[in-house]
Each structure stands twice: as structure tokens, then as C-alpha cells.
Amino acid sequence: MAPGWLELEVTESAIMENQGSALGTLAALDQAGVRLAIDDFGTGYSSLSYLQSMPAHVVKIDQSFVRNMAGGERNRTLVNTMISLSHELGFRVVAEGIETDDVRQLLHDQGCDEGQGYLFARPLAPEELFAWCARAQAGQAVARKPWAPICPGQTSPDPEPEMHTAT
Helix, strand or coil, X not given: CCHHHCEEEEEHHHHHHCHHHHHHHHHHHHHCCCEEEEEEECCCCCCHHHHHHXXXXXXXXXXXXXXXXXXXXXXXXXXXXXXXXXXXXXXXXXXXXXXXXXXHHHHHHCCCCEECCCCCCCCCCHHHHHHHHHHHHCCCCCCCCCCEECCCCCCCCCCCCCCEECC
């Protein structure tokens, strides 16, 4: 398997516990071609200087922010700001915990790159994932547009993915 197919998720809190060692290890993984994601963004330290120095490719907005989006303008503004800031710093953005089509549409309208949550699929065992992907590749409905599933069998990781469903 090519390193670019592997994406490791690391929480902000885990990095900050031993920042020097963690950043060195993450830099080595990045140099090897492994993709890195900042998981649960917004719930840990969220230092802007940390975002600048982190050798990551993806910011995953924590579900606690995503689920509250329908609750009011302030919540939507906060998520929109996270998406904009992440894009400006060169990150791909994944929203976690999408459970309703209204929230999915809000995120799409705000420019979020990918989404994951129960709206698309519950956690799947490997054999169920392969069946789910086979249905998607056969053109059967498995995901809400505009996001398309990312499934095994693609020839290479998509460096500039359009809206995808992460499972």
C-alpha cells in the first residue's frame, strides 16, 4: 500500500501532551508520504501557532460543533470560520457527526470538503464497507449528493477531492 493511502488521525490534545516529540514523529510520517488529520478540531488547545506548525493535511471539525449548526446563526458562523481558516492555511476540511440533510447542505454551502456521520452510514465492518462501496461504484444510492464515497479500488488518492463522504 502506498503511504498516501494511509491517513492517520491525531487529536490536538494528544499532540500537546508532548509537543516536541509528537511534532517530530508527525513530521517523519509526513515526509514518508502518510497523510495526517487533526481530529476533533476545536475541542482541544486550538492554538493558531500550533495549526501553522502542524504537518497535517486535514482538519476534522468536531461533531459537537457540527450538530449545533442548525441551532442558530452563531453556531453556523463558528463552523464557517473554522472552515475558512482551515482552507486559508491549506487544509482539507472534514465535518464529523453529520446526521441531517439540513446540516449537510449548510456545510456544503460553506465550502466544507468532506463529511462523515450517520446521515451517510453507520460504522461498518470491513466486509460491509466493501459491499457499501460496491453499491456506490455500481451507481446505487449510498451517499447524499454532492458528496461521493471514497472507496477502495480507486487508482490513487485524490489530491484535490471534491465533496466526499468519509466512512
